[in-house]
Amino acid sequence: MCGIAGIVGRDVSAIDRSCFEGMLSSLRLRGPDDYGNRTFSNCVLLHTRLSILDLTTGHQPMMDNRRKVAITFNGEIYNYQELRRDLVARGHEFTTKSDTEVILKAYLEHGADCARHLDGMFAFGIWDDDEQTLFLARDRFGKKPLYFAHDLAGNLLFASEIKALLASGRVQGVLDYSAIDTYLRLMYVPPSRTVYENIQVVKPAESMMIAVGGSMQRQSYWSLSPNPVRISYLDAKEEVRIRLRDAVRKRMVADVEIGALLSGGVDSTLVTHYAQRFSSRPIKTFSIGYGNYINELPFSQAAADTIGTEHHTLQVGGSELVDDLCKVAAYFDEPHADSSNIAQFLVSRFAGSMVKVALCGDGGDELFLGYEWYWQHRTRGRAFRLRSNRGTRRPSAA
Numbered sequence: 026m027c028g029i030a031g032i033v034g035r036d037v038s039a040i041d042r043s044c045f046e047g048m049l050s051s052l053r054l055r056g057p058d059d060y061g062n063r064t065f066s067n068c069v070l071l072h073t074r075l076s077i078l079d080l081t082t083g084h085q086p087m088m089d090n091r092r093k094v095a096i097t098f099n100g101e102i103y104n105y106q107e108l109r110r111d112l113v114a115r116g117h118e119f120t121t122k123s124d125t126e127v128i129l130k131a132y133l134e135h136g137a138d139c140a141r142h143l144d145g146m147f148a149f150g151i152w153d154d155d156e157q158t159l160f161l162a163r164d165r166f167g168k169k170p171l172y173f174a175h176d177l178a179g180n181l182l183f184a185s186e187i188k189a190l191l192a193s194g195r196v197q198g199v200l201d202y203s204a205i206d207t208y209l210r211l212m213y214v215p216p217s218r219t220v221y222e223n224i225q226v227v228k229p230a231e232s233m234m235i236a237v238g239g240s241m242q243r244q245s246y247w248s249l250s251p252n253p254v255r256i257s258y259l260d261a262k263e264e265v266r267i268r269l270r271d272a273v274r275k276r277m278v279a280d281v282e283i284g285a286l287l288s289g290g291v292d293s294t295l296v297t298h299y300a301q302r303f304s305s306r307p308i309k310t311f312s313i314g315y316g317n318y319i320n321e322l323p324f325s326q327a328a329a330d331t332i333g334t335e336h337h338t339l340q341v342g343g344s345e346l347v348d349d350l351c352k353v354a355a356y357f358d359e360p361h362a363d364s365s366n367i368a369q370f371l372v373s374r375f376a377g378s379m380v381k382v383a384l385c386g387d388g389g390d391e392l393f394l395g396y397e398w399y400w401q402h403r404t405r406g407r408a409f410r411l412r413s414n415r416g417t418r419r420p421s422a423a
Contacts, residue, residue, distance in 0.1 A: 028052025034180030079123035100147030167229030187358035289324025292386025
Protein backbone atom coordinates (compact mmCIF):
# COMPACT_ATOMS: atom_id res chain seq x y z
CA MET A 26 0.00 0.00 0.00
CA CYS A 27 1.44 3.34 -1.10
CA GLY A 28 0.07 6.86 -1.21
CA ILE A 29 -0.15 8.88 -4.42
CA ALA A 30 -1.15 12.49 -5.02
CA GLY A 31 -0.63 15.36 -7.41
CA ILE A 32 -1.78 18.73 -8.70
CA VAL A 33 -2.15 19.77 -12.34
CA GLY A 34 -2.88 23.26 -13.63
CA ARG A 35 -1.41 26.51 -14.91
CA ASP A 36 1.90 27.31 -13.17
CA VAL A 37 1.46 24.77 -10.37
CA SER A 38 5.13 25.18 -9.49
CA ALA A 39 4.25 28.58 -7.98
CA ILE A 40 1.96 27.00 -5.35
CA ASP A 41 3.30 27.23 -1.79
CA ARG A 42 5.18 24.08 -0.78
CA SER A 43 3.13 23.77 2.39
CA CYS A 44 0.34 22.47 0.16
CA PHE A 45 2.45 19.53 -1.03
CA GLU A 46 3.93 18.90 2.39
CA GLY A 47 0.44 18.70 3.89
CA MET A 48 -0.66 16.18 1.28
CA LEU A 49 2.45 14.03 1.74
CA SER A 50 2.15 14.12 5.52
CA SER A 51 -1.46 12.91 5.41
CA LEU A 52 -0.39 9.90 3.30
CA ARG A 53 2.62 8.77 5.33
CA LEU A 54 0.72 5.89 6.98
CA ARG A 55 0.18 4.44 3.50
CA GLY A 56 3.89 4.59 2.72
CA PRO A 57 6.30 4.70 5.66
CA ASP A 58 9.44 3.53 3.78
CA ASP A 59 10.10 6.40 1.39
CA TYR A 60 8.56 9.56 -0.03
CA GLY A 61 9.21 11.85 -2.93
CA ASN A 62 7.94 14.55 -5.26
CA ARG A 63 8.62 15.59 -8.83
CA THR A 64 7.87 19.12 -10.00
CA PHE A 65 7.11 20.38 -13.50
CA SER A 66 5.88 23.82 -14.51
CA ASN A 67 2.24 22.66 -14.63
CA CYS A 68 2.28 19.50 -12.53
CA VAL A 69 3.53 18.19 -9.21
CA LEU A 70 3.50 14.44 -8.49
CA LEU A 71 3.77 13.12 -4.91
CA HIS A 72 4.34 9.66 -3.50
CA THR A 73 4.75 7.81 -0.18
CA ARG A 74 6.06 4.28 -0.54
CA LEU A 75 5.61 0.90 1.08
CA SER A 76 8.45 -1.06 -0.53
CA ILE A 77 7.37 -4.49 -1.83
CA LEU A 78 9.15 -4.95 -5.19
CA ASP A 79 12.57 -3.64 -6.28
CA LEU A 80 13.46 -2.25 -2.87
CA THR A 81 16.54 -0.32 -4.03
CA THR A 82 15.64 1.27 -7.39
CA GLY A 83 11.87 1.61 -7.19
CA HIS A 84 11.81 5.21 -5.88
CA GLN A 85 8.80 7.27 -6.93
CA PRO A 86 7.61 9.43 -8.56
CA MET A 87 9.53 7.72 -11.36
CA MET A 88 10.69 9.49 -14.52
CA ASP A 89 11.10 7.62 -17.79
CA ASN A 90 14.69 7.20 -18.94
CA ARG A 91 13.97 8.62 -22.40
CA ARG A 92 10.98 10.94 -22.32
CA LYS A 93 9.69 13.59 -19.94
CA VAL A 94 6.98 11.31 -18.63
CA ALA A 95 6.62 10.49 -14.92
CA ILE A 96 4.39 8.24 -12.81
CA THR A 97 3.15 7.97 -9.24
CA PHE A 98 1.70 4.50 -8.62
CA ASN A 99 0.00 2.55 -5.84
CA GLY A 100 -0.60 -1.19 -6.13
CA GLU A 101 0.90 -4.30 -7.64
CA ILE A 102 0.90 -5.57 -11.22
CA TYR A 103 0.80 -9.37 -11.24
CA ASN A 104 1.72 -9.84 -14.91
CA TYR A 105 4.50 -7.25 -14.96
CA GLN A 106 7.20 -9.79 -15.86
CA GLU A 107 5.30 -10.94 -18.95
CA LEU A 108 4.57 -7.33 -19.92
CA ARG A 109 8.21 -6.41 -19.43
CA ARG A 110 9.37 -9.14 -21.82
CA ASP A 111 6.88 -7.97 -24.43
CA LEU A 112 7.93 -4.34 -24.05
CA VAL A 113 11.61 -5.23 -24.31
CA ALA A 114 10.84 -7.07 -27.55
CA ARG A 115 9.20 -3.87 -28.79
CA GLY A 116 12.39 -1.91 -28.15
CA HIS A 117 11.89 -0.44 -24.67
CA GLU A 118 14.89 -0.26 -22.33
CA PHE A 119 14.45 -0.65 -18.56
CA THR A 120 16.62 0.75 -15.78
CA THR A 121 14.79 -0.86 -12.80
CA LYS A 122 13.20 -4.20 -11.96
CA SER A 123 9.97 -2.66 -10.68
CA ASP A 124 6.42 -3.06 -11.91
CA THR A 125 6.17 0.75 -11.74
CA GLU A 126 8.48 1.17 -14.73
CA VAL A 127 6.49 -1.48 -16.61
CA ILE A 128 3.35 0.69 -16.32
CA LEU A 129 5.33 3.70 -17.52
CA LYS A 130 6.62 1.85 -20.59
CA ALA A 131 3.17 0.34 -21.24
CA TYR A 132 1.76 3.87 -21.33
CA LEU A 133 4.44 4.96 -23.81
CA GLU A 134 3.64 1.93 -25.96
CA HIS A 135 -0.15 1.75 -25.71
CA GLY A 136 -1.20 5.22 -24.59
CA ALA A 137 -4.57 5.46 -22.87
CA ASP A 138 -5.20 1.76 -23.58
CA CYS A 139 -2.36 0.71 -21.26
CA ALA A 140 -4.72 -0.13 -18.37
CA ARG A 141 -6.31 -2.90 -20.45
CA HIS A 142 -2.98 -4.74 -20.41
CA LEU A 143 -2.53 -4.64 -16.62
CA ASP A 144 -3.51 -7.54 -14.38
CA GLY A 145 -3.43 -6.36 -10.80
CA MET A 146 -4.64 -3.82 -8.27
CA PHE A 147 -3.64 -0.27 -9.08
CA ALA A 148 -4.24 3.44 -9.04
CA PHE A 149 -1.78 5.72 -10.78
CA GLY A 150 -1.21 9.10 -12.34
CA ILE A 151 1.09 9.65 -15.34
CA TRP A 152 2.21 13.14 -16.34
CA ASP A 153 3.36 13.70 -19.94
CA ASP A 154 5.27 16.97 -19.95
CA ASP A 155 5.49 17.17 -23.75
CA GLU A 156 1.75 16.69 -24.23
CA GLN A 157 0.83 18.58 -21.03
CA THR A 158 -1.60 15.83 -20.04
CA LEU A 159 -2.32 13.83 -16.90
CA PHE A 160 -3.52 10.24 -17.24
CA LEU A 161 -5.31 8.65 -14.25
CA ALA A 162 -6.40 5.01 -14.05
CA ARG A 163 -7.86 2.63 -11.49
CA ASP A 164 -8.06 -1.18 -11.39
CA ARG A 165 -11.07 -3.14 -12.59
CA PHE A 166 -12.78 -3.61 -9.22
CA GLY A 167 -11.57 -0.41 -7.55
CA LYS A 168 -9.43 -2.13 -4.94
CA LYS A 169 -7.05 0.83 -4.86
CA PRO A 170 -8.69 4.20 -4.12
CA LEU A 171 -8.32 7.34 -6.24
CA TYR A 172 -10.11 10.68 -5.68
CA PHE A 173 -9.93 14.06 -7.40
CA ALA A 174 -11.25 17.60 -7.01
CA HIS A 175 -10.75 21.10 -8.41
CA ASP A 176 -9.63 24.08 -6.34
CA LEU A 177 -10.91 27.62 -6.77
CA ALA A 178 -8.12 28.39 -9.27
CA GLY A 179 -9.21 25.53 -11.52
CA ASN A 180 -6.31 23.23 -10.69
CA LEU A 181 -7.04 19.51 -10.51
CA LEU A 182 -5.89 17.67 -7.39
CA PHE A 183 -5.85 13.87 -7.07
CA ALA A 184 -4.91 11.54 -4.21
CA SER A 185 -5.30 8.08 -2.70
CA GLU A 186 -7.33 9.55 0.16
CA ILE A 187 -9.79 12.38 0.57
CA LYS A 188 -7.78 13.48 3.61
CA ALA A 189 -4.87 14.34 1.32
CA LEU A 190 -7.08 16.60 -0.81
CA LEU A 191 -8.31 18.41 2.28
CA ALA A 192 -4.76 18.59 3.71
CA SER A 193 -3.68 20.58 0.66
CA GLY A 194 -5.56 23.58 2.06
CA ARG A 195 -6.96 24.19 -1.43
CA VAL A 196 -10.10 22.03 -1.18
CA GLN A 197 -12.85 22.19 1.44
CA GLY A 198 -15.36 19.37 1.51
CA VAL A 199 -18.99 20.28 0.80
CA LEU A 200 -21.33 17.59 2.15
CA ASP A 201 -23.56 15.83 -0.35
CA TYR A 202 -26.74 15.15 1.61
CA SER A 203 -28.10 12.82 -1.05
CA ALA A 204 -25.00 10.66 -0.56
CA ILE A 205 -25.60 10.67 3.19
CA ASP A 206 -29.19 9.60 2.54
CA THR A 207 -27.90 6.75 0.38
CA TYR A 208 -25.46 5.75 3.10
CA LEU A 209 -28.25 5.58 5.68
CA ARG A 210 -30.22 3.32 3.35
CA LEU A 211 -27.37 1.05 2.24
CA MET A 212 -24.83 1.56 5.09
CA TYR A 213 -22.16 2.53 2.55
CA VAL A 214 -21.54 5.30 0.03
CA PRO A 215 -21.78 3.84 -3.51
CA PRO A 216 -18.40 3.49 -5.23
CA SER A 217 -19.37 5.90 -8.01
CA ARG A 218 -19.54 8.90 -5.67
CA THR A 219 -18.27 10.33 -2.38
CA VAL A 220 -19.94 11.94 0.60
CA TYR A 221 -18.78 15.35 -0.72
CA GLU A 222 -20.35 17.25 -3.61
CA ASN A 223 -17.05 18.69 -4.81
CA ILE A 224 -14.87 15.57 -4.48
CA GLN A 225 -15.22 12.87 -7.10
CA VAL A 226 -13.87 9.36 -7.47
CA VAL A 227 -12.15 7.70 -10.37
CA LYS A 228 -14.51 4.78 -10.80
CA PRO A 229 -13.44 1.13 -10.91
CA ALA A 230 -12.17 0.21 -14.41
CA GLU A 231 -12.08 3.87 -15.40
CA SER A 232 -9.32 5.97 -16.90
CA MET A 233 -9.15 9.74 -17.38
CA MET A 234 -7.09 11.97 -19.66
CA ILE A 235 -6.83 15.57 -18.45
CA ALA A 236 -5.28 18.30 -20.58
CA VAL A 237 -3.96 21.41 -18.82
CA GLY A 238 -6.45 24.20 -19.40
CA GLY A 239 -8.50 21.94 -21.64
CA SER A 240 -10.65 18.85 -21.76
CA MET A 241 -11.20 15.94 -19.41
CA GLN A 242 -12.00 12.63 -21.08
CA ARG A 243 -13.30 9.72 -19.03
CA GLN A 244 -13.71 6.19 -20.30
CA SER A 245 -14.44 2.73 -18.92
CA TYR A 246 -11.78 0.35 -20.22
CA TRP A 247 -13.41 -2.88 -18.98
CA SER A 248 -16.78 -4.29 -17.96
CA LEU A 249 -17.96 -7.61 -16.61
CA SER A 250 -20.06 -9.15 -19.36
CA PRO A 251 -22.79 -11.74 -18.68
CA ASN A 252 -21.33 -15.21 -19.19
CA PRO A 253 -23.77 -17.98 -18.23
CA VAL A 254 -22.08 -21.12 -16.90
CA ARG A 255 -22.67 -24.15 -19.08
CA ILE A 256 -20.44 -26.73 -17.44
CA SER A 257 -21.16 -29.49 -14.97
CA TYR A 258 -20.99 -29.05 -11.22
CA LEU A 259 -17.84 -31.17 -10.96
CA ASP A 260 -16.16 -29.20 -13.76
CA ALA A 261 -17.16 -25.96 -12.05
CA LYS A 262 -15.53 -27.12 -8.80
CA GLU A 263 -12.31 -27.92 -10.63
CA GLU A 264 -12.37 -24.56 -12.43
CA VAL A 265 -12.78 -22.72 -9.12
CA ARG A 266 -9.89 -24.69 -7.63
CA ILE A 267 -7.60 -23.84 -10.54
CA ARG A 268 -8.51 -20.16 -10.56
CA LEU A 269 -8.08 -19.83 -6.79
CA ARG A 270 -4.71 -21.57 -6.93
CA ASP A 271 -3.50 -19.33 -9.76
CA ALA A 272 -4.83 -16.19 -8.04
CA VAL A 273 -2.81 -16.97 -4.91
CA ARG A 274 0.29 -17.98 -6.90
CA LYS A 275 0.62 -14.67 -8.72
CA ARG A 276 0.20 -12.76 -5.45
CA MET A 277 3.17 -14.57 -3.89
CA VAL A 278 5.68 -12.51 -5.89
CA ALA A 279 7.45 -9.97 -3.68
CA ASP A 280 10.89 -8.95 -2.45
CA VAL A 281 9.66 -9.04 1.15
CA GLU A 282 8.14 -11.76 3.33
CA ILE A 283 4.47 -12.59 2.72
CA GLY A 284 2.14 -13.81 5.48
CA ALA A 285 -1.57 -14.57 5.74
CA LEU A 286 -4.51 -13.63 7.96
CA LEU A 287 -6.02 -16.92 9.12
CA SER A 288 -9.37 -17.16 10.92
CA GLY A 289 -9.83 -20.89 10.43
CA GLY A 290 -12.83 -20.30 8.17
CA VAL A 291 -13.17 -21.74 4.69
CA ASP A 292 -11.90 -18.74 2.70
CA SER A 293 -8.79 -17.79 4.66
CA THR A 294 -7.85 -21.45 5.15
CA LEU A 295 -7.97 -22.14 1.41
CA VAL A 296 -5.92 -19.04 0.61
CA THR A 297 -3.36 -19.94 3.28
CA HIS A 298 -3.16 -23.52 2.02
CA TYR A 299 -2.20 -22.39 -1.48
CA ALA A 300 0.10 -19.66 -0.19
CA GLN A 301 2.04 -22.25 1.79
CA ARG A 302 2.32 -24.44 -1.32
CA PHE A 303 4.06 -21.59 -3.13
CA SER A 304 6.46 -20.78 -0.28
CA SER A 305 9.78 -22.49 0.38
CA ARG A 306 9.45 -22.03 4.15
CA PRO A 307 6.57 -21.92 6.67
CA ILE A 308 4.70 -18.68 6.16
CA LYS A 309 3.64 -16.59 9.14
CA THR A 310 -0.10 -16.62 9.85
CA PHE A 311 -2.05 -14.39 12.21
CA SER A 312 -5.36 -14.51 14.05
CA ILE A 313 -7.01 -12.77 16.99
CA GLY A 314 -9.58 -13.73 19.62
CA TYR A 315 -11.85 -11.87 21.99
CA GLY A 316 -11.73 -14.12 25.03
CA ASN A 317 -15.07 -15.71 25.85
CA TYR A 318 -17.01 -13.46 23.48
CA ILE A 319 -15.75 -14.53 20.04
CA ASN A 320 -12.84 -16.92 19.92
CA GLU A 321 -11.77 -18.36 16.56
CA LEU A 322 -8.29 -19.19 17.80
CA PRO A 323 -8.87 -22.97 18.18
CA PHE A 324 -10.08 -23.14 14.56
CA SER A 325 -7.21 -21.06 13.21
CA GLN A 326 -4.69 -23.11 15.20
CA ALA A 327 -6.10 -26.34 13.81
CA ALA A 328 -5.86 -24.96 10.27
CA ALA A 329 -2.30 -23.71 10.86
CA ASP A 330 -1.21 -27.09 12.25
CA THR A 331 -2.67 -28.91 9.26
CA ILE A 332 -1.18 -26.54 6.68
CA GLY A 333 2.16 -26.21 8.47
CA THR A 334 2.44 -22.46 9.00
CA GLU A 335 4.25 -20.46 11.69
CA HIS A 336 1.15 -19.34 13.55
CA HIS A 337 0.82 -16.24 15.75
CA THR A 338 -2.22 -15.41 17.90
CA LEU A 339 -3.40 -12.44 19.93
CA GLN A 340 -6.15 -12.08 22.53
CA VAL A 341 -7.66 -8.59 22.58
CA GLY A 342 -10.16 -6.88 24.80
CA GLY A 343 -10.60 -4.33 27.55
CA SER A 344 -10.63 -0.56 27.50
CA GLU A 345 -7.93 -0.34 24.80
CA LEU A 346 -10.57 -1.41 22.26
CA VAL A 347 -12.28 1.96 22.73
CA ASP A 348 -9.08 3.77 21.77
CA ASP A 349 -8.63 1.46 18.80
CA LEU A 350 -12.18 2.15 17.64
CA CYS A 351 -11.37 5.87 17.58
CA LYS A 352 -8.25 5.17 15.52
CA VAL A 353 -10.23 3.10 13.03
CA ALA A 354 -12.83 5.84 12.64
CA ALA A 355 -10.07 8.40 12.00
CA TYR A 356 -8.66 6.33 9.12
CA PHE A 357 -11.86 6.45 7.09
CA ASP A 358 -12.52 9.28 4.65
CA GLU A 359 -16.26 8.62 4.65
CA PRO A 360 -18.92 6.89 6.78
CA HIS A 361 -18.42 3.12 6.70
CA ALA A 362 -20.60 0.64 8.54
CA ASP A 363 -18.79 -2.67 8.03
CA SER A 364 -18.85 -4.49 11.39
CA SER A 365 -15.52 -6.19 10.62
CA ASN A 366 -13.58 -2.91 10.51
CA ILE A 367 -12.22 -3.12 14.04
CA ALA A 368 -11.26 -6.80 13.71
CA GLN A 369 -9.55 -6.16 10.37
CA PHE A 370 -7.62 -3.27 11.89
CA LEU A 371 -6.48 -5.30 14.89
CA VAL A 372 -5.31 -8.36 12.97
CA SER A 373 -3.67 -6.19 10.28
CA ARG A 374 -1.75 -4.21 12.88
CA PHE A 375 -0.70 -7.46 14.54
CA ALA A 376 0.48 -8.94 11.24
CA GLY A 377 2.18 -5.68 10.28
CA SER A 378 4.53 -6.01 13.23
CA MET A 379 6.13 -9.05 11.53
CA VAL A 380 5.42 -8.94 7.76
CA LYS A 381 4.80 -6.27 5.11
CA VAL A 382 2.35 -8.26 2.99
CA ALA A 383 -0.47 -10.52 4.17
CA LEU A 384 -3.02 -12.42 2.10
CA CYS A 385 -6.57 -12.91 3.39
CA GLY A 386 -9.90 -14.47 2.46
CA ASP A 387 -11.91 -11.27 2.12
CA GLY A 388 -14.44 -11.40 -0.72
CA GLY A 389 -15.11 -15.12 -0.61
CA ASP A 390 -18.42 -14.77 1.21
CA GLU A 391 -19.60 -12.08 -1.19
CA LEU A 392 -18.65 -14.21 -4.19
CA PHE A 393 -20.11 -17.49 -2.91
CA LEU A 394 -23.04 -16.22 -0.78
CA GLY A 395 -21.35 -17.25 2.43
CA TYR A 396 -23.28 -15.02 4.80
CA GLU A 397 -26.88 -15.58 5.81
CA TRP A 398 -28.04 -12.17 4.60
CA TYR A 399 -26.94 -12.96 1.03
CA TRP A 400 -29.17 -16.03 1.04
CA GLN A 401 -31.99 -13.97 2.52
CA HIS A 402 -31.62 -11.45 -0.29
CA ARG A 403 -31.68 -14.23 -2.85
CA THR A 404 -34.76 -15.98 -1.43
CA ARG A 405 -36.63 -12.75 -0.74
CA GLY A 406 -35.97 -11.67 -4.30
CA ARG A 407 -37.39 -14.96 -5.57
CA ALA A 408 -40.46 -14.62 -3.32
CA PHE A 409 -41.02 -11.09 -4.63
CA ARG A 410 -40.89 -12.32 -8.23
CA LEU A 411 -43.35 -15.10 -7.45
CA ARG A 412 -45.80 -12.65 -5.89
CA SER A 413 -45.42 -10.32 -8.86
CA ASN A 414 -46.01 -13.13 -11.35
CA ARG A 415 -49.07 -14.31 -9.40
CA GLY A 416 -50.57 -10.86 -9.63
CA THR A 417 -50.10 -10.60 -13.40
CA ARG A 418 -50.92 -14.20 -14.39
CA ARG A 419 -53.56 -14.41 -17.11
CA PRO A 420 -56.66 -16.58 -16.48
CA SER A 421 -56.76 -19.89 -18.31
CA ALA A 422 -58.83 -20.27 -21.46
CA ALA A 423 -61.00 -23.02 -19.91
